[in-house]
Amino acid sequence: MATAAEVQGTLQVLASRLAADGHFLKAIQCYTATLGQSLLPADEATARLQLAQLLLEHTHNVSDAKQHLQKADLLVAQLPGQPLLKCEVLAQLGRAHKYLGETPFQRQCYLKGLELCKQHISSSSNSSNKRGMADWAVYFHLHTAESYTTEQDSLKAAEHADAAAELAQQQGLLEQQLLCIMFKLQVIMLSWDRKEAEQAVGAAAAVLQQLEQQGGPASPAFVALLKLQFTMLQVMLSIHAGNFEDLAPPNQNKPPIVADLEAQCESLLQLLGEQQQLPYRWLPAAALGALVQLLAAVILKPGGKMKQALLHISRGLQLVDQQLAALHVGPTTTEASLDHISTYEVRSCLVLRVLLLEVQQQLQLLSTSYAAACQTACESIALLQRFPGLLGGMRPSVHLATGLYAQSMNAFDEAQAHYAKAAASHDSHMRVCGQCMAALCILAQEGIPKAASVSRGRELLGELVESVDSRLGYAERAVANIASGLLQLAAPDGGSVEKSDAKQRLSKALKLAHGRLQNHQVVSQVLLFMAPLQIQNADVAGAHSMVTSSFTLAKGALDLPAQVASLSMMQQLYHHSQQADKAGQNANYLLRKQEELSAKIQEAESAAQQHALVLKWDL
Numbered sequence: 001m002a003t004a005a006e007v008q009g010t011l012q013v014l015a016s017r018l019a020a021d022g023h024f025l026k027a028i029q030c031y032t033a034t035l036g037q038s039l040l041p042a043d044e045a046t047a048r049l050q051l052a053q054l055l056l057e058h059t060h061n062v063s064d065a066k067q068h069l070q071k072a073d074l075l076v077a078q079l080p081g082q083p084l085l086k087c088e089v090l091a092q093l094g095r096a097h098k099y100l101g102e103t104p105f106q107r108q109c110y111l112k113g114l115e116l117c118k119q120h121i122s123s124s125s126n127s128s129n130k131r132g133m134a135d136w137a138v139y140f141h142l143h144t145a146e147s148y149t150t151e152q153d154s155l156k157a158a159e160h161a162d163a164a165a166e167l168a169q170q171q172g173l174l175e176q177q178l179l180c181i182m183f184k185l186q187v188i189m190l191s192w193d194r195k196e197a198e199q200a201v202g203a204a205a206a207v208l209q210q211l212e213q214q215g216g217p218a219s220p221a222f223v224a225l226l227k228l229q230f231t232m233l234q235v236m237l238s239i240h241a242g243n244f245e246d247l248a249p250p251n252q253n254k255p256p257i258v259a260d261l262e263a264q265c266e267s268l269l270q271l272l273g274e275q276q277q278l279p280y281r282w283l284p285a286a287a288l289g290a291l292v293q294l295l296a297a298v299i300l301k302p303g304g305k306m307k308q309a310l311l312h313i314s315r316g317l318q319l320v321d322q323q324l325a326a327l328h329v330g331p332t333t334t335e336a337s338l339d340h341i342s343t344y345e346v347r348s349c350l351v352l353r354v355l356l357l358e359v360q361q362q363l364q365l366l367s368t369s370y371a372a373a374c375q376t377a378c379e380s381i382a383l384l385q386r387f388p389g390l391l392g393g394m395r396p397s398v399h400l401a402t403g404l405y406a407q408s409m410n411a412f413d414e415a416q417a418h419y420a421k422a423a424a425s426h427d428s429h430m431r432v433c434g435q436c437m438a439a440l441c442i443l444a445q446e447g448i449p450k451a452a453s454v455s456r457g458r459e460l461l462g463e464l465v466e467s468v469d470s471r472l473g474y475a476e477r478a479v480a481n482i483a484s485g486l487l488q489l490a491a492p493d494g495g496s497v498e499k500s501d502a503k504q505r506l507s508k509a510l511k512l513a514h515g516r517l518q519n520h521q522v523v524s525q526v527l528l529f530m531a532p533l534q535i536q537n538a539d540v541a542g543a544h545s546m547v548t549s550s551f552t553l554a555k556g557a558l559d560l561p562a563q564v565a566s567l568s569m570m571q572q573l574y575h576h577s578q579q580a581d582k583a584g585q586n587a588n589y590l591l592r593k594q595e596e597l598s599a600k601i602q603e604a605e606s607a608a609q610q611h612a613l614v615l616k617w618d619l
Contacts, residue, residue, distance in 0.1 A: 012047065019050075024058040042082060045075040049089055056092065062099045062340050069093040083120045083129075087113055087136040094143060099340040107147040113140040134171040138164045142183060149187060157187045165203075174214065178207045178226050179280060185233055189240070194471070197237055204230055221271035222280070228264045229282050235261070235295050240429070242474025244518040247299045254308075258296045265292045286323035287349050290316040294352065297359050302519035304557045306367050313360045320353045335387045347390040354380055354394045358401050365408055366521055367558040368597065370604035377405050377614045396425035399618070400433055403441075406615050408561070409601060412445035414615045421618065423460075432476045435460050436483040449490045457487045468505075474516040481509040482522075486529060499533070506530050524553040524562050531569055535576065544573055560597040567593060 012034055018027035031051035039047065048068040055065035069092050076086045094109035117137035121130050141164035148157035165180035185200040208230055211223060235257060238247050248255040265288060272285055283291065293316030300309040324330075327342045327349065338346055357380045364373035380398050384391050403418030416438050423434030439457040443449055449457070458465045461484055468480045485505035488498045506529055513522035527550040534543035547569045554562030567590040574583035605611050 016050075019054060024054055028054050028059070041075045041078055042085070045072040045079075045085065045089065048072040048075075049085070049092060052092055052096070056096060056099070057341060060339055062096055066093065066096040066100065069096055083116060083133060084136070086116055087133075087140075090116070091136075091139065091143075098147075099343075103147050103150055107144055110140045110144040110147065114144070131171055131173075134167055134173065135176070138168050138173065138176045138180065141167070142180060145183060145187070149190075152190075154187050154190055158184055161187060174207060174211045175222060175226065175280075178204060178211060178230075181207060182226070182229060182233060189233070189236065194237075194241065201234060201237065204233075219271075221268065224264070224268040224271055225280070225282065228261075228268055228288065231261060231264060232291060232295065235299075239295070239298055240473050242478075242512070242517050244299070244302050245516055248303055248518055255299055258299055261292045261295060265289055283348055284323050284326075284345055286319045286326070287345075287352055290319035290323070290349075290352055290356065292316075293319065294356050294359065297356075297363075301359065301363060301366075302517055302521075304520040304553070306363055306557060310360065310363055313356055313363070316356045317353065317360075320349050320356065324349050324353070333386070335389055343390070347387075350383060350387055350391055351394060354383055354391060354398065357383075358397060361401050361405070365404055368560040368600050370405075370408060370600050371607065373405055373408070374604045374607060374610050374614055377402055378610050381614065381617050395618070396422045396427065396430045396434070400430065400437065402614055402617060403434075403437060407437075407441055407444065409604060409611070409615070411615050412441055414619065415441050417619050429473065429476060432464070432472060432480060435462065435464065436476075436479045439483045439487060443486055443490055451492050454487055454491050457483075457490075461487065468508075474512050475519075478509045478512040478517060478519075478522060481505040481512070482526060482529070485509065489533075503530070503533050506533075520553045520557060521559060521562070524550045524557075524559070524566075527553075528562070528565055528569060531573075535573070540573060540577055544570075547573065560593060560600060564590065564593050564597055 012030075014030050016027075018024075018030060028051060031047055031054070034047045035044065035051070049072050052065040052068040052072070055061045055068070069089060072089045073086075073093055076082055076089055079086075090109045090113040094106045094113075097103070097106035097109060114137060117133045117140065120133045121137065141160045145157040145160035145164070148154075148160065161180050161184035165177050165184070168174075168177035168180055181200055181204045185197060185204060188196045188200055208227060211226070235247065238244075247257055268288070269285055282288070293312045297309040297312040297316070300312065324346070327346050329338075329342075329346055329349075357376050361373050361376040361380070364370070364376060377398075380401065384395060384398060399418045399421035403415045403422065406412075406415035406418060419434045419438035419441060421434070422430050423438060425431050425434065439460045442453050442457045442460075446453055461480075464480045465484050465487065468477050468484065470477070472480065482505075485502040488502035488505070491498060506526055510523065510526040510530070513519045513526060527546040531543040531546045531550075534540070534546060547566050551563060551566035551570070554560075554566055567586060571583060571586050571590060574580075574586055
C-alpha cells in the first residue's frame, strides 16, 4: 500500500502534467485531492498557490483562489526562509484582489512584498539571492505604481516607478529598468508634462541603446517589444504636442515614421511566432498592429491624405476585431458577461476600437461623408452603452466627436450640449477643445453674433480669452487662438486695438497650423477668417489669394462646407471689385456646391432613427 507521502507526490506530479497538457479542470481536482492529505506547511502552501493560479487563469472562482492564497500566506509566514515562495504567494494574492476590484488590499500585498524584499536584499550575502529578490522588488514597485494609477494618484505612481528603475539599474537589470522608465513615461502622459516627458524619453533612449548594444539574456522578441513600445510612446507625445512637421514632412507620400512603425511591428510579430512566451506584454499582438494603424492614420490626417488614412483605420479595425473575437467578445457581448481574466485586455482593445472609430468619424466629417459619420458615431455610442464601466473615460471624447457631427448637421443646440459635456472633462486637452468648440459653435449658429452671444462665448472660453497658455499642445493653442480671435472680431464694441489683437491671434493660429500641425483643414479655415481683414485694409488682391488657397485645400480634402464658405467669400470679392462676369460664373458654381452639401446633409438625416440617436445621446 502506498504511503501518504507517495500519494501526495503522485498527485502533485499528475497535477503538474495535466496542467502542462492543458487539462486544467483535472489538474484542479488533483491539487484539491492533494490538499486532503496531511502536508507540511511549505508543501501545503505550494499546493494552494498552484491551485489558486489555475483557478485565477482558467475558471471564474476568484473568491476561492483568494481564500487558498490567504491560507498560503498564513502558512508561509510561519516558515523561517522561503522568500521566493512568499513573494509568489503575495504576488498572486495581489492579483486576486485586483480581479475583485479590491485595490487597497491589492496594494497592501505588494507593499508587504516590498518590505520582505528589502529585508532579504539587505541581509543576504548571496549575490544570486539578492538579484532574485531585486527582480521581485521591481515587480512589487511597478504593480504598486499601477494600483495608484487606478486611483488617479500620478505622484505616488511615479515615485514607485522611479524606485523600481533605480533598483533595476543598481542590479544591472536593463530590461526591467527600461520597463520602469516607460511606465513612468505613460504616467507622465496622463498630465502631459512635456519637460518631464522629455527627460523620461531621454532616459529610456539611453537604456534602450545600452540594451541593444550589450545584448544579454533577454529574448530578441522582448527587446523588439520594448523598442516598438518606446517608439509608439514617442509618436504619441509628438502627436499630442502637435509636432507634425517632424512626423509627416511635406511632399512625402509615406512618412518615414509610419514605415518604421510598420516594419518594427512586422518584425516583432515574426519573432513572437517563434517565441510566444514573454516576461512582459504591453498589448496583445493584434492590438499592437491596430495601434500602429491608428497612429499612422492620425499622422496622415492633417495633411489631407484621406484615402490613405481611412485605409489604415480599416486595417486597424479588422485587427482589433480579430483580437476581440479571440477574447470571445462578439457583437452582443456586454460588460456584465466578461470574465475577470480577460477584462483588462478587453478594455485595452475596446478603448483602441473607440479611438479608431473617432478618427474614422473625423475623416468622414472632413470629407463630407455625413451618413457614414452618423453610422460610425452609432458604433461608438453602442460600445459605450455595452461597456459603460470599462469605457467610462472615453465619454468626453465621444461627446466631442458627437458635437462635431451635430454642428455639421446644423444642429447647433445639440452640438453645444455635447461640447459642454466634453469641456467638463478632467483632461486638459478635452476641456480646452470642448470650451473652444462651444464658443465657435455660437458664432457659427448666428452668423452675425449678438452682444449676448459674444459675451456667452467669452464666458465659455474663460481665461483663454485673455491669453493662451504656452504649455498647451500646439493643436489646443491653435484652436484657442482661433476662438478668442473670432470672438474679438465679433464683439459689437470692438475697436481697432481689439481687431489688431484678433488679427495677431489668427496669424498665430495660421502659423501653428501651417508650420507645426501641417493641418490643411485648419489652414483653410483660418485663411477664410483672415480674408475679410485684408479687405478692410484695402488689400483685395491679398484677400483673393487667401480665399483661393482656402478653396484649393478644401477641394483637395472634399470638404464641402469649407468649399461653400470659400466660394461665398469669393462672391463678395467679385462684387466688391465689380467683376460681374466672374461673379456670375462663381454664383453658378457656388449654387452647385450648396446643392451637393444639402444633399449630403439630407442623406444623413434620412436615417432618422440613427440621426436622432446620435444628436440626443446622453443629453
